[in-house]
Amino acid sequence: MPNWEPIEGDLATPLGFRGAAVAAGIKKTHAALDLALIFSDAPETAAAAVFTTNRVVAAPVLVSRQNLIESRGRCRAIVVNSGNANACTGRDGLRVAQETARAAGKLLEIEPSKVLVASTGVIGVPLRAELILRKLPRLKRELSAENAAAAARAIMTTDTVPKTCVIRSEAKGKAVHIAGIAKGAGMIHPHMATMLSFLATDAAIGPRMLQSLLSAAVEDSFNRLTVDGDTSTNDTVVTLASGLSEISVVPGNASRAWFLEGITLVCQTLARMIARDGEGASKLVTVEVLGARTPLEADRAARSIANSPLVKTALAGADPNWGRIICAVGYSGARFDPNKVDILVNDLYLCRKGVDAGFDEAAAHRELDRKELVIRVDLHAGGASARVWTCDFTRDYVTINAAYRT
C-alpha cells in the first residue's frame, strides 16, 4: 500500500465530518472558545476510544465509556468542553455529562448513546449544564467543514498553540484521510494525562478493528509522552471512521498494517506537538534507551530519565550533566553494568563506559541548546530499546502551575 503524506487540512478533511465551536462561558476568559461539536454524517460511522487509567475518573469518561459499549462502537458525535474537567463533581457531575449526551442526541436526531462527551480543565468545580445545553442548538446550526478547524482551539487549556495533523494516502485510485486534533500541555505522562485527542478518518473500518489499531497507536505515541509525571482523570482519545472513502481496512490484509501506520503517524505527530508545547517548555526531548535486557527495562529506564526533575532542569539550562542521567537509570530498576554505559546528546558522547567522555563543554552546550534534541543511553546489557518524548522543566512551568486554579 502507498505511503501516508502530511497535508494541510483540519478535522473536516476526511469525507463526512463537520464541526463547530463556540464560547460558552465555561472558561474564565470571556469569549474564549470552550465548547465544540464534532459530527459524522455517515450513519454507519465506527468509533473507538482509549481512556485514562487513573482510578479517579471524570464523569464524561464514565458516560463516554458507557455510550461506546451501548452503541456497539457506532458513535457519531463528540461534545467536548474546556475550562472545567467535570471531575470529582459527584452525582451532579454525572448528570451534567449524561444530559449533554442526551440533549445532543435529540438535537442531532441520533440515539444519545451515539454521542461521546469529553471535558478538560479544573477538577472539583461543578460544571453548569445550562452553559453547554443552551449552546448546543447553535453548535448544530453552525456545523460545517469550515467551522471544524475551530474545535482544535476550543479544546485548549494551557496549550499555547492548537494541534492538528492531517495525512492522506491513496488506495485503488481513491483518496483516504486521517485527521486529528489534540490538547495537552502539563500533566502529560504515560497513560495519557489531561490529554484529549480526536481523530477522524474516511477509511471504512469496523469498530472492533478500529479499537485494536487505535489502542496500538496510542501505546506507541501518547503513552510514550511524559511532561511532568502526573496522569489525569479525563484523558480521552477518540477516533471516528465515516467509511466514505469506500476504502476498507480488513483483518489479515495489507490494509491493516497500512492503516496502523497512518493512525500511528497522526498520534505520534500530535504527541510530539504536545511535548513541544509542555507547560513552560523550551525544547522537545526524545529519550532513547538502547541495549537494555528487556523491553520493560528499556521503557523504565527511558521514563526514569524523562521524569527526573533534575534531568529536566539540567536540560532547561542546557547543562551536559550526564551524572543525573546515569543516576536516573540507576534507580529505574533496569539491570546494567554502570561501567559499560554510554550517554550521548544527539551524536556527541558525554559519557563513555560509565565515565566522562572528555567532551567539549561548549559543543555539548550547543547540542543541548537546540529546540529538538535526542538523549541516547546505551546500557550495553542486551538488545531491547525504548523511546519516550518529554520536554525540559523551566521556571515558567512552576509559574504556570502555581497559579493555575485560583
Add this chain to the structure above:
Amino acid sequence: MPNWEPIEGDLATPLGFRGAAVAAGIKKTHAALDLALIFSDAPETAAAAVFTTNRVVAAPVLVSRQNLIESRGRCRAIVVNSGNANACTGRDGLRVAQETARAAGKLLEIEPSKVLVASTGVIGVPLRAELILRKLPRLKRELSAENAAAAARAIMTTDTVPKTCVIRSEAKGKAVHIAGIAKGAGMIHPHMATMLSFLATDAAIGPRMLQSLLSAAVEDSFNRLTVDGDTSTNDTVVTLASGLSEISVVPGNASRAWFLEGITLVCQTLARMIARDGEGASKLVTVEVLGARTPLEADRAARSIANSPLVKTALAGADPNWGRIICAVGYSGARFDPNKVDILVNDLYLCRKGVDAGFDEAAAHRELDRKELVIRVDLHAGGASARVWTCDFTRDYVTINAAYRT
C-alpha cells in the same frame, strides 16, 4: 526508661568523639569547608551504615561498604568531602576512595578498614586524591570536640543551613547522648538520595544491634522524605557508637526500644530539616494518608502526592487545588472509592466524600501559606496509614538545578 530530650550541642557531645573540617579546594568556592574528619577515641567503637539503593554506586560507597564488613562493624573514623561525588569516575575514582581510607588509617594508627569514606557533589568529574591526602595531617592535628561542629558545614552542597540534632537521656544515673549531622537538599527521595548523615552516640551497643536499629530508624525517617523524586549514587547514613557512657543497649531489653526511639528521633529531626531546606523550598509539607487498604498502598498514595510536580507547584502557590491531590492518589495504584475520599489541609476540609467541601477560599489559602503544613487524605478504604515529608516546588528549584554543574 526515661525520655530523650533535645539539647544544644554538636557531633562531639557524646563522649569519645572529636572532629575537624578544612577547606581543601574541592568545592569551587574558594575557602569553603569541604573536607571533614570524624573520629571516635574508643577502640571498641561500633559502626553501622545504610547506603543508597541506586544501581550506580559511587566509589566511596563501595569502599565504605567493604570496610564495614572487613572491620566487622568496628569502624572508628569517617572522612567525608563535599564538592565532588566521586561517582562515575571509574577505577581511578575507586583508587582515590581506597587511598583516602588507607592514608587516614595510617595517620590515625588504625586499620584502613576502620575508616569509612563518603562524598557528595557533582557526578562524573575526577576527584583529585592529593586534595584530600595533603589535608589529612592537618585534620588529624585539629581533631577536637570544639572543631567537630564544623563537620556539619563541611558536608553542605546546595544546603542553605547546617543540620545538627543532639538529644540526651539518662539511665542508671548516667547521661547518654545521640548526636547527628546531615546534608541534603535536592534529590531527596525514598531510599535517601544525595543525602549524607553521620550519627555519634556514647551508648554501648554492638555493631549488629546498632545496624538493625539504624536501619529501622532510617526507614522511618530519611526514607519517608521526598523532595524531587530522584535518588542518588552516594547516599550514606553512618552511626558510630563509642560505648563511653557505659550504658548498654541489649537485645530483648527495654533499652532496645529506648535507643530505637532516640535514634529515630535524631533521624526524623534531621530528615525534617532536610525537607524544610529542599532546594528552593518555601515550606515543609507532611503528607498523611489514612484509611488505606494496606500499608503499602498507604505509602504509595502518600509518595504519589508528595512526588507530584503539579501538587508541589500548587503548594508553592498556596493554591487549594485538591483535584491534583486526588488525581495523584488515583494513579498511585492504591485501591479506593473516589466518592469516599476526604482531603484536608491542617484541619480544614477541602474535599469531602470526593467532592468540594465548600471551603472558604481565603481560609484555605492561609492554611497553605504556613511554613509547615499537613496534607491529610482519608481514603476510607481500610485501616492502614503512612506519612511522608516533602517540600513545595518553586521557581527557585528550577533556577538552582538548571545551573548546578557548569
